[in-house]
Amino acid sequence: MNARPSPQLSDYPRPNVAVDIAVLTVVDGTLCVVVQRGGDSEGAALPGRFVRERRTVDETVREVLELKLGLSPDHVRPHLLAVFSDPDRDPRGWTISIAHAVVLPADDLSDVVGELAPLTPEGRLASGERLLYDHDKIISAATDKLRERYEDQPDPDNLLHQPYTLSELRELHEAILGRRLMRDSFNRRVQPLLAAEIDPEGKPATRVGGGRPARLYSKDAPPTATFGWKLPSAEE
Structure with missing residues (x-):
């Protein structure tokens, strides 16, 4: 067979x-x-x-x-x-x-x-x-x-050109997440992962927009650093 x-x-x-x-x-x-x-x-x-x-x-x-x-x-x-x-x-x-x-x-x-x-x-x-x-x-x-x-890291895909203001960073995250974020809570989350820019005179670097000058920041954390938990929405 x-x-x-x-x-x-x-x-x-x-x-x-x-x-x-x-x-x-x-x-x-x-x-x-x-x-x-x-x-x-x-x-x-x-x-x-x-x-x-x-x-x-x-x-x-x-x-x-x-x-x-x-x-x-x-x-x-x-x-x-x-x-x-x-x-x-x-x-x-x-x-x-x-x-x-x-x-x-x-x-x-x-x-x-x-x-x-x-x-x-x-x-x-x-x-x-x-x-x-x-x-x-x-x-x-x-x-x-x-x-x-x-939801986990500040601008992980580098859509913003550094340095940037905290407001610019928050507005980017809001555009991507599709919801408004609490400004103060967002700032507290991201600031430990950023470095404040210093101008040539040793003073904090700022950018003037529609209001008072806003401080400028760049990333200053290892790629594994995260916010720790979900970013709070403005309505929460």
């Missing part, structure tokens, strides 16, 4: 594999994501690319950043977000997405290919538009991860 031949890898169905990237930033106090539109007006989507033969995921991430977004991959730090593998997520065929997130200052996106779409506090497009495939879920996951970091 002949033994059944062992199955070969080619005997199994193979999904398409893609890399999709949610690029997040804050513009005028609003959390935004970069979306792109195809020439056939089929709708908006996150920038992405199928993994080509003999290419790695990391190489494909760099290709999306450079070829699709016009960004320098050497100056961008992508975060691996999650794998999205619902067999029905892409009507064009069985496709797995290895999703990443990138967080950059708005100034670094002045020439990005795409549009900066404002997001709601829930991580959906403020316009109400739905993205293609399951890219709304990818954005929601990316904003959740972003908020976890900003």
